[in-house]
Amino acid sequence: LIEKQEGSDSAMNNDKEQKHHSCIINLVIGTLYCEKGNFEFGISRICKSLEPIESKLGADTWFYTKRCLLALADQLAKQMLLLQQESFSEIILFLDDIDRHGSGMTPFYGDEVQTEQGISKSSKKGGETIS
Numbered sequence: 001l002i003e004k005q006e007g008s009d010s011a012m013n014n015d016k017e018q019k020h021h022s023c024i025i026n027l028v029i030g031t032l033y034c035e036k037g038n039f040e041f042g043i044s045r046i047c048k049s050l051e052p053i054e055s056k057l058g059a060d061t062w063f064y065t066k067r068c069l070l071a072l073a074d075q076l077a078k079q080m081l082l083l084q085q086e087s088f089s090e091i092i093l094f095l096d097d098i099d100r101h102g103s104g105m106t107p108f109y110g111d112e113v114q115t116e117q118g119i120s121k122s123s124k125k126g127g128e129t130i131s
Contacts (some may be wrong), residue, residue, distance in 0.1 A: 023049050023056045027064055034068045040087050043072060047094045053101045062102065069095075 014083030026049030046065055052057045069091070075081040 013017075020056065023061060025049075027061060031064060031068055034071055037081075039068075039072045039075065039081060040083060042068060043087065043091060047090060050094075053097050057098065057101055057105070057123070059105070062105075065098075 016018075024038070026045055030042045030045030030049060033039075033045060035042075046068055050061060050065065072081070072083075
């Protein structure tokens with residue numbers, strides 16, 4: 001199903017809405033896997049959903065990505081989950097990319113700014129939590 005969707009997305013025009021369509025599908029799939037406790041696949045799917053980060057990172061996508069990363073940090077802090085080192089490395093590289101590309105973005109949800117920190121600062125705090 002995922003490969004079929006990615007194939008149909010590549011066949012479509014490179015319109016901004018169509019790019020976000022596959023991003024949202026992969027983000028939802030990753031979130032569902034995280035919800036069921038398969039964080040390694042879920043987080044990797046979420047990381048893949050935001051590629052390329054410069055065009056798909058926004059307040060809404062960062063909000064849902066951050067929720068899954070914080071759920072992972074919660075499970076790790078409670079020692080209810082162990083991750084392989086390569087998963088940690090992938091998450092840290094992902095957060096570094098978020099930091100680079102999200103430095104000028106401010107997270108808006110609806111009509112209000114929910115937090116005074118930008119996406120970049122939020123990703124740094126997430127990286128410190130997971131490390």
